[in-house]
Amino acid sequence: METVGDESDPRVRGWAPVCRAVALLLGPYAEVVLHDAAADRVLAIWNPLTRRTAGDPSLLGELDQLEPAARDVFGPYEKLLADGRRLTSVSAVLRDPDGQPSAVLCVNLDRTPLDQAVAVLAGFAAPSTPRPAALFEQDWTERVQRIVGSFVRTRGRPVERLGRADRLAVLAELDQAGIFTVRRAAPVVAQALQVSRSTVYALLAETRAEGVPA
């Protein structure tokens, strides 16, 4: 296992042994990434799961949730790779001897094989359990209408007379409900809110920036 990164960087030199050790321990299914949080770049990476290398932008959301808390260790939380692999990740702020943040360490573990193993073991000689069947929210459009309609009702005014703040609130709610993980949701929401698609994205960016760093 080679270090992929700038060995001349003192941070890489300093933390490399830890990173390599973790990467070795967790085998081929975990990658270890050392980030420069300030520059939002990858300093070094061990056993990469994607094609990122040193110098690439950090991507993912690895550095997003570090600010608000007073802690230095975050996670484990879940991420999703483009090819469908499901990751469990932890992050840690690494500090130099003065206590100043110098880098961010992320460990990303591919859960796919674990999930597979669970399915195998759970299925081994298991009695045929009744199927959960729990159907997916078949009509997410209806959910949009319900959320918007419910909001409109509490304000006592029709959609087209909602103010900017109102639309922001509704958007936040819809986003919270995960509506935008559904394909082609944006145009539907735009129509439901009686605004253009552009405005939907504009307002959405606002709610995500200030409103809820969940």
Place this chain on the structure above:
Amino acid sequence: METVGDESDPRVRGWAPVCRAVALLLGPYAEVVLHDAAADRVLAIWNPLTRRTAGDPSLLGELDQLEPAARDVFGPYEKLLADGRRLTSVSAVLRDPDGQPSAVLCVNLDRTPLDQAVAVLAGFAAPSTPRPAALFEQDWTERVQRIVGSFVRTRGRPVERLGRADRLAVLAELDQAGIFTVRRAAPVVAQALQVSRSTVYALLAETRAEGVPA
């Protein structure tokens, strides 16, 4: 592994090799019981999980569910031991050369260690702080896992050994559940089913063509 039973009984002599073989295969966590269905007694038992021996009443519900069906093989179904161990059981009606029922074979597998292993694996590196508590986001991946896992269970074979027809059925179910209305669902499903993204679309087209033009 000794036969515990009346070796002079021709039924025991005849079936003992099968029973011992199964008992050996499934190790210390499965017992094999040969019943005299008419007398409701244990004819012989290998690797007992309880203290039953030959001649004891059959107890359990091992012979209860044999009547109604025209089949000769039953289960797997679940039973519960007094000490809390959970068993997965199968039963088979054994017939003499004339086709007359002569005995009932039951295999009882202690699932406790398997359940524990599942719990360990499922909990290993599991994200403990799911970010958005949304109804959709990141939750639909688990829905995929559940549907696939549930299907695997009914087939009694792991994902990688599913046949073409099996995958078609799972795909139909996932499609029915609306999974593919979610963005980037296809790669996740492909991973879960251990096939390529191409094959997902190919099979999907098949199910949609023949099955339900929803």
Place this chain on the structure above:
DNA sequence: CCACGATTGGACTGATCGTCCAGTCTGGGA
């Protein structure tokens, strides 16, 4: 009538979808 922020339509880039195909693998059958 003007200033100004909000909104809009549309252009644009990159990501994702779904299709297609040549090459590979696999499990019989001659």
Place this chain on the structure above:
DNA sequence: TCCCAGACTGGACGATCAGTCCAATCGTGG
């Protein structure tokens, strides 16, 4: 053993979609 047919794969591809950006427009208060 060799060959064949069907299934699967990885990659490429065009079409569509997501999200950003901006100049033009709208609406409102001064």
